[in-house]
Amino acid sequence: xxxxxxxxxxxxxxxxxxxxxxxxxxxxxxxxxxxxxxxxxxxxxxxxx
Amino acid sequence: xxxxxxxxxxxxxxxxxxxxxxxxxxxxxxxxxxxxxxxxxxxxxxxxxxxxxxxxxxxxxxxxxxxxxxxxxxxxxxxxxxxxxxxxxxxxxxxxxxxxxxxxxxxxxxxxxxxxxxxxxxxxxxxxxxxxxxxxxxxxxxxxxxxxxxxxxxxxxxxxxxxxxxxxxxxxxxxxxxxxxxxxxxxxxxxxxxxxxxxxxxxxxxxxxxxxxxxxxxxxxxxxxxxxxxxxxxxxxxxxxxxxxxxxxxxxxxxxxxxxxxxxxxxxxxxxxxxxxxxxxxxxxxxxxxxxxxxxxxxxxxxxxxxxxxxxxxxxxxxxxxxxxxxxxxxxxxxxxxxxxxxxxxxxxxxxxxxxxxxxxxxxxxxxxxxxxxxxxxxxxxxxxxxxxxxxxxxxxxxxxxxxxxxxxxxxxxxxxxxxxxxxxxxxxxxxxxxxxxxxxxxxxxxxxxxxxxxxxxxxxxxxxxxxxxxxxxxxxxxxxxxxxxxxxxxxxxxxxxxxxxxxxxxxxxxxxxxxxxxxxxxxxxxxxxxxxxxxxxxxxxxxxxxxxxxxxxxxxxxxxxxxxxxxxxxxxxxxxxxxxxxxxxxxxxxxxxxxxxxxxxxxxxxxxxxxxxxxxxxxxxxxxxxxxxxxxxxxxxxxxxxxxxxxxxxxxxxxxxxxxxxxxxxxxxxxxxxxxxxxxxxxxxxxxxxxxxxxxxxxxxxxxxxxxxxxxxxxxxxxxxxxxxxxxxxxxxxxxxxxxxxxxxxx
Numbered sequence: 001x002x003x004x005x006x007x008x009x010x011x012x013x014x015x016x017x018x019x020x021x022x023x024x025x026x027x028x029x030x031x032x033x034x035x036x037x038x039x040x041x042x043x044x045x046x047x048x049x
Numbered sequence: 050x051x052x053x054x055x056x057x058x059x060x061x062x063x064x065x066x067x068x069x070x071x072x073x074x075x076x077x078x079x080x081x082x083x084x085x086x087x088x089x090x091x092x093x094x095x096x097x098x099x100x101x102x103x104x105x106x107x108x109x110x111x112x113x114x115x116x117x118x119x120x121x122x123x124x125x126x127x128x129x130x131x132x133x134x135x136x137x138x139x140x141x142x143x144x145x146x147x148x149x150x151x152x153x154x155x156x157x158x159x160x161x162x163x164x165x166x167x168x169x170x171x172x173x174x175x176x177x178x179x180x181x182x183x184x185x186x187x188x189x190x191x192x193x194x195x196x197x198x199x200x201x202x203x204x205x206x207x208x209x210x211x212x213x214x215x216x217x218x219x220x221x222x223x224x225x226x227x228x229x230x231x232x233x234x235x236x237x238x239x240x241x242x243x244x245x246x247x248x249x250x251x252x253x254x255x256x257x258x259x260x261x262x263x264x265x266x267x268x269x270x271x272x273x274x275x276x277x278x279x280x281x282x283x284x285x286x287x288x289x290x291x292x293x294x295x296x297x298x299x300x301x302x303x304x305x306x307x308x309x310x311x312x313x314x315x316x317x318x319x320x321x322x323x324x325x326x327x328x329x330x331x332x333x334x335x336x337x338x339x340x341x342x343x344x345x346x347x348x349x350x351x352x353x354x355x356x357x358x359x360x361x362x363x364x365x366x367x368x369x370x371x372x373x374x375x376x377x378x379x380x381x382x383x384x385x386x387x388x389x390x391x392x393x394x395x396x397x398x399x400x401x402x403x404x405x406x407x408x409x410x411x412x413x414x415x416x417x418x419x420x421x422x423x424x425x426x427x428x429x430x431x432x433x434x435x436x437x438x439x440x441x442x443x444x445x446x447x448x449x450x451x452x453x454x455x456x457x458x459x460x461x462x463x464x465x466x467x468x469x470x471x472x473x474x475x476x477x478x479x480x481x482x483x484x485x486x487x488x489x490x491x492x493x494x495x496x497x498x499x500x501x502x503x504x505x506x507x508x509x510x511x512x513x514x515x516x517x518x519x520x521x522x523x524x525x526x527x528x529x530x531x532x533x534x535x536x537x538x539x540x541x542x543x544x545x546x547x548x549x550x551x552x553x554x555x556x557x558x559x560x561x562x563x564x565x566x567x568x569x570x571x572x573x574x575x576x577x578x579x580x581x582x583x584x585x586x587x588x589x590x591x592x593x594x595x596x597x598x599x600x601x602x603x604x605x606x607x608x609x610x611x612x613x614x615x616x617x618x619x620x621x622x623x624x625x626x627x628x629x630x631x632x633x634x635x636x637x638x639x640x641x642x643x644x645x646x647x648x649x650x651x652x653x654x655x656x657x658x659x660x661x662x663x664x665x666x667x668x669x670x671x672x673x674x675x676x677x678x679x680x681x682x683x684x685x686x687x688x689x690x691x692x693x694x695x696x697x698x699x700x701x702x703x704x705x706x707x708x709x710x711x712x713x714x715x716x717x718x719x720x721x722x723x724x725x726x727x728x729x730x731x732x733x734x735x736x737x738x739x740x741x742x743x744x745x746x747x748x749x750x751x752x753x754x755x756x757x758x759x760x761x762x763x764x765x766x767x768x769x770x771x772x773x774x775x776x777x778x779x780x781x782x783x784x785x786x787x788x789x790x791x792x793x794x795x796x797x
Contacts, residue, residue, distance in 0.1 A: 004188070008195065011171060019164040026156060036106030039083030043090075 059122035061309045062138035070100055071117040075126070076284040078135040080109045085134075092132040096125060108280040111136065138306065139287030148276045155272055158207040159265040165203030166258045169196045173255040177750050186248060193245040193252045200238060200254040207261050208234055210268060223399075226406040226451050229413060233446030234260060240439045251436075253443055256752045260448050263760045267455040271475075274462045278471045282701060285688055293325040294318070296369065314372045320548070321524035324361045328370040330354060335366035338526070341691050342672045344492040344624030346580045346599055360672060360691045362526055365549050384648055384675055388697060391652055391680035400476050401721075402454040405728055413445045420743050433745075441742040444752055445735055449759035453727030456767035461720035464770065468712050469703035470685075477699035479724070480683040481717035483664045487612060487710070488655065488681070490669030491623035491630055491644075495637070496599040497705060498670065498689040500530045500582065504596040512593045515556065516586045519544060519563040523552045527584045528563065530597045551584075562587040580629055601633070608707040609637045615711075618663070622646055622654055624673045651677035668710055670694055685710055723770055727763045734759040 025031070059073065066072050080086065086104045089111065093102035098119025104111045113125055122138070129136045141149070172192045179189060208231070215231040218224055234257045241252035291307035294317040302317060307325045310316065315331065318324055323341075334352040339345055341360040348364060351357065357370060399407075417438045424434035462472055472478065489495050505513060513534065520531035521540035532538070541561075544554035551564010562569045562585075569587035576583050576596065586593045602608075612619055620641040623630045627644030634642030646654070655677055658665050667674070667681035670690035678684035678697040686698035695701055702709035738755050741747055747755075 004191075012168065012195075012199075015164055015168045019160065022160045022164070023157065026153065026160065031153075031156060033105040033107045036083075036086060036104065039086060039106070042083075043087045 058303050058305045059126070059138055061306065062140060063117075063122055066114060070114050071122070072112065072114045073122055073125075073138055074140075075111045075113065075129070075136040076139045076287040077104065077109050077111050077129070078137075078284075078288050080104065080106070080134070089129070089132065089134060092128060093125070096120060096128050099125065107277070109284055110139075110280075135288065137287045139283060140308070142279075142283060145276075145279050145283055148272065148279055152269070152272045152276050155210060155265060155269040158210060159262070159269050161203050162207035162258060162261040162265055165199050165207070166255070166262045168199050169255045169258055172196050173749065173753075176252075180250060189250070190245065190248055193241070193254075196252060196254040197242055197245055200258050201242075204234060204238055204257060204261065207265060211261075211264065223403075224406060224410055225403045229406065229410045230260070230264065230446060230451055232414075233257075233442050236439050237443045237446075240436065244436070247432075251749050253440075253749050253752065256443055256749060256756060259753060259757060260446055263448055263757070264451055267452045267459075267764075270459045271455040271462075274459050274466070275472070275475065278462065278466055281466070282471045282473075285703075286692075291323075291325055310372050312372055316370050316372060318363045318368045318370055319524065320363055320365050320367060321526055321529065322363055324357050324359055324363060324370065326370075326372045327356075327358050328372045329356055331369045331371050333366050333368040335368050336364035338362040338364060340492045340599070340625075341498070341670065341689075344490060344671045344673055346492055346625050346629055348582075358672065364526055384672060384693065387648055387652060387676035388679045388693070391676050400454070401479050401724055401728075402451070405450060409450065413442065416445070416739065416743070417441045423743075424745070437742070437745045440745075440747045440752070441739060444738045444742040444747055444755060446756075448756045449731040449734055449763045450728065452760050452763050453731055453767075454724050456764045457720045457723045457727060457770065460767050460770045461716050464716050465700070465713060468709060468716070470700050470709050470713050470716075471702075472700045474699050477683060478717045478720050480664075480699065481666065481713055482721035484617070484666040484683055484714060484717075486618040486620065486658055486663040487666045487668065488620045488622050488658075488677070490667075490671060490674045490677075491621055491633060492599065492625050493670040493689060494668050494674075494687060495605050495621070495633065495707070496601055498687065499533075499599075500527065500597045501600045502530055502534055502595055502597050503581070503600055505534060508593045508595065509591075512586055512588060512591060513595075514538075515561050515588055516563055516584075516593070516595060519552050519554060519561055519586075522546060522554070523563070525551075527582055527597050528552070531563070531584060531595060556588075559589050560587075601636070602705060602707045604706045604708055606637055608711055609639065611711050612714075613638075615714075617714075622651055622677070624648075624651075624671065648673045648676045652680045655680045666710075666714070685713060719770060723767060727766055730763055730766060731759065734762075 063071050063073050077089065080089070083106065086106050089104050090102050093099055093111075093113065096115075098116045100114045100116060102111060102113050111129075115125065126136050126138075172195055176184065176189055176192050179192075211227045211231050211234070214225065214227040218228055237253040237257040237260075241254050241257070243249075244252050292304050293307050293310055295303050295305045295310070296315040296317055297303060310326045314326075316325065316328070320335070324337075330351060330353045332353050334350065336348045337351045337357065338348050339358070339361045341362070342358045351368075356373075357368075420441050421434050421438035424437050425431065458475075458478060461478055465472060508516075516531050517535045517538045518541055520528040521538060522544035523529075523532075523546050541554035541556065544552055546552045547564070547568065549565075550568040551562055553560055553562040553564075553568075555561075564585065566572065566583070566585050569585035569592065571585040571587065571592055571594065578598075581596050581598045584595045584597060586595065609619055618641075619639055621630060621634050621637075621639055621643065623642075623644050624646055625644055630642050630644030634640075643654070651674065655665050655667060659682070664682040667677050667684045668686070669678055669684070670687050672691040672693050674686075675691070675693045675697050678686065678694055684698045684700075686695050686701050688695075688701050688703045690698070690701070700713060702713070734755070738747070741751070
């Protein structure tokens with residue numbers, strides 16, 4: 001069962017990374033508008049500049 | 050309307066940013082698609098000095114950030130107006146800020162609980178399958194300790210919404226649903242830690258955390274729905290675009306948002322404007338329509354020294370008003386005092402879930418205690434007995450029960466939202482479902498809030514067309530009624546308004562006049578009834594008298610009939626004269642109708658009905674209705690209602706129809722039926738699970754399966770409502786008038 005020694009920390013580290021990614025996305029306001037970004041990606045206006 | 054764009058002093062809404070720039074939030078009217086979003090942001094990007102413009106498509110709010118040295122707020126709002134979008138700065142209300150903060154917090158808790166649940170499940174599934182195969186006790190203990198390492202901090206953080214609420218309810222002496230939840234989670238965790246330390250085979254870390262995930266998901270959705278409703282209502286309030294013409298110390302007129310007015314300010318109220326704040330007239334005379342304040346439909350003459358209230362419509366003369374604060378023995382004061390007194394009764398309402406919890410919690414706790422005693426009596430040892438007793442508590446932890454109500458609430462609130470009905474209070478749905486008597490206010494509730502032309506069909510079309518085009522050039526409220534007859538009419542060039550008389554213009558060399566009888570040389574015409582106003586049109590030698598009055602909402606008769614068929618007792622309680630109420634009541638077939646009722650009497654009537662054991666729904670819009678709205682078991686207001694009335698209403702509806710009242714009651718009844726069904730599902734689940742737990746057959750695997758199974762079942766049952774409430778129609782939104790309104794023809 002030695003494999004556990006590194007598999008368990010890897011699994012936990014991945015989970016913690018996902019948690020922090022979520023908390024970051026929450027903090028940066030990505031959940032404030034759940035409809036707009038889907039359409040924003042279709043707009044080229046920012047590219048023309 | 051060729052109204053000039055007013056330059057408004059927005060300084061009170063502008064916030065400095067950390068980078069030394071200025072920023073402002075605007076509520077935008079007329080954003081209904083993604084193209085609008087791209088259009089608005091594109092329009093704004095072209096404005097020099099603007100740093101960023103970002104529209105939130107969920108809340109329909111635009112955040113602008115600009116360089117204060119290069120441009121200023123009103124230029125930006127003007128740029129939007131030229132693009133065809135009405136914008137008004139707004140500040141998030143304290144309540145809305147609080148809800149936004151709470152929504153974020155719940156989402157954070159849900160994130161943490163979700164992370165913990167996934168990782169613990171990973172370990173638990175290994176243990177479950179390992180127990181059946183060849184996992185060594187050391188590995189199992191290691192996995193249990195790992196689970197504890199994840200579960201304990203996660204539960205301490207993500208469980209806070211429940212722990213806090215349970216503590217608060219304990220202190221208040223009335224236990225709510227969060228108490229058994231918190232107890233269940235804490236006991237499950239404690240027992241699991243003890244079991245792990247004793248090298249036991251069973252730990253309930255997964256159950257405790259999964260419970261948190263389900264419950265938090267329910268709470269978050271509920272909260273998010275409420276936040277969305279609140280944001281929409283906040284936008285509507287902002288988009289009324291209430292702007293006052295403030296006269297500063299030097300007598301110079303500045304346009305300012307109403308929110309910044311304070312007592313002692315002098316303001317100018319022009320003909321066709323609503324009075325923006327309570328005050329005393331300093332100079333000027335005018336006719337005033339106070340129907341939004343008192344329900345009275347006859348206009349009254351006011352002169353200097355008279356007290357006027359916010360919401361009254363100024364008809365024909367410009368008035369200078371000194372703003373007064375509340376607390377000076379005014380009618381507003383009296384109304385506020387009555388509201389406070391009347392509202393006490395409603396706060397005593399106990400929610401369905403809490404009532405269920407009050408029965409549920411003692412039963413569960415007694416069952417667990419008896420289980421413990423029973424197994425001790427059988428002599429299996431204290432350790433085993435306590436494990437079984439706690440497993441009873443875990444399996445009965447009211448996961449389904451706590452989801453039963455919020456799940457339905459979310460779906461129902463979504464339906465109401467789409468039907469144009471915005472819920473104000475969380476328990477409104479439950480109270481609406483119990484209503485048996487409906488009391489309507491007359492003015493602005495059964496009738497449309499704005500006066501309408503009632504004899505359009507009797508007037509020659511070409512004359513009516515002239516009247517509509519001429520009316521575009523007038524600020525008089527009666528002219529607005531004529532102008533609304535057609536959209537896209539073009540005003541005449543060179544039309545001229547004669548204050549207090551009317552408008553005239555030269556058409557094909559002939560004078561066309563719209564206004565008072567004298568102005569049009571029409572001779573004396575008596576209106577058919579005292580609440581009908583006449584506006585005359587003269588074109589050469591042709592003449593027409595246009596009758597205008599506050600008419601019934603288009604579907605008032607049908608809706609009242611529908612409500613009566615459903616078995617509601619419908620009554621009218623109006624502040625207007627009895628002789629104005631009677632014909633309308635007869636037209637609607639309502640027997641019980643009272644007129645000339647003041648706010649205190651309205652409360653008295655509602656309390657008398659309550660003492661007969663009736664559950665009364667009050668539907669009203671005037672400031673004089675506010676106490677009655679607060680006193681009634683449940684209350685509704687149209688969106689055009691006075692602010693004070695709207696603040697007391699359980700829900701606000703957008704439509705210019707009366708149907709939303711029936712829809713709200715329908716949806717409330719359906720949702721209560723579903724809530725009850727859900728509570729029964731929870732009870733039946735327990736009826737199967739509890740005996741198993743008492744017998745000691747519940748393992749962590751069974752607990753996990755049973756709990757998520759029942760939660761999913763309850764949620765699916767709530768979703769059934771989507772199918773049940775298909776008949777809700779899309780609301781027709783009332784046009785909101787304001788200083789930045791562009792005529793329909795000017796919109797792209």
